[in-house]
Amino acid sequence: MTVASQVKQTLASLKGVQGTLRIYSTQTQDEETVSVFQEALETTSAVINDLEKRLQVLEYQEPQYKGN
Amino acid sequence: MPMWVQILYRSIALFIVVVAVAQILGKRNLTRIPPYRFISYQVIALIAALISLNVIKEVAFGLIALGVWVLFPIALDYLSLKSKRFHDLINGKERVLIKHGKIMEEGLMQTRLTGEELLRELRSKNAFNLADVEFAVMETTGEINAFLKSGKKPVTAHDLGVKTAPQAEPQTVILDGNVLNEPLASLGLNKEWLRIQLENMGVSLDNVFLGQVDSSGDLYLDLFDDAIELPQPKVKEMIYANLEKAQASLETFALETNDKNAKAMYKKNAQKLKLLMDKLNPYLLR
Structure with a gap:
């Protein structure tokens, strides 16, 4: 597995986490919990952004693996 | 009217009356009522039985007595709601039986409670050792409540310094x-x-x-x-596990890459996820 695909895998699982967190942040009743989940959403978004940028660089460096 | 029909009618009517009265008198726990209420329940039951069996021939007389025994407890309840002094007069005051870990003998005397009875009541509150009890009081209902010494109380999440997620009723x-x-x-x-x-x-x-x-x-x-x-x-556990995995991957990337900027970026984000996991732990795993 190349670095790019490893990063992609991590990115995918983080996005999965984010989606589930989003579900919980909408269906939870307690406001404190909701705010914790929302904060978590922001953090994961930031991490996902950074990873996506890095992925672009990686794909530019190893174009032969693009799309894997 | 033959006797048995009369008794049948009276019993049916009184049954309905008594059920209604029980509703009016309220739904308080019957084992924790002040003595005057206990007496009034008994008298009401007795009067109802006497009317129903035709021992009290005149129904009206019976109903008068019944009305008094129903209305007076209610009136007393309202008055004691309004006035604290009246409340204390009717219900009495709670009595301290153990203070600073020492038995108050005069409190026992006043409540006519023997040492064995006190110990029995404390045991039912899971205080088997008298040395564990800091404070005990006899409520006006006769129930004894104990406050344990701080070192003997059950451990709470607060004592352990563990954060727990707020949970509402399901x-x-x-x-x-x-x-x-x-x-x-x-x-x-x-x-x-x-x-x-x-x-x-x-x-x-x-x-x-x-x-x-x-x-x-x-x-x-x-x-x-x-x-x-x-x-x-198990979705929440899954989220946590996935976060853990992603965090570990980021750490690995940080070690593997030669690019200085990328290394810093991976490290920073791994740190971020670590903090996030700590924060989410009580919400996802407990």
């Missing part, structure tokens, strides 16, 4: 295969949501005996058919 949304709309609506959910959840679990509604939604919106089901194993919600 709502029962399915009972006996029927959807209960009101609790569902109070959670801001609807039947459609429930239908999707059931579909995801592969269960039909009429197979569900009981369904509860906890405060985080997870559905717990109990089925009529106990042979079916249901996947119980």
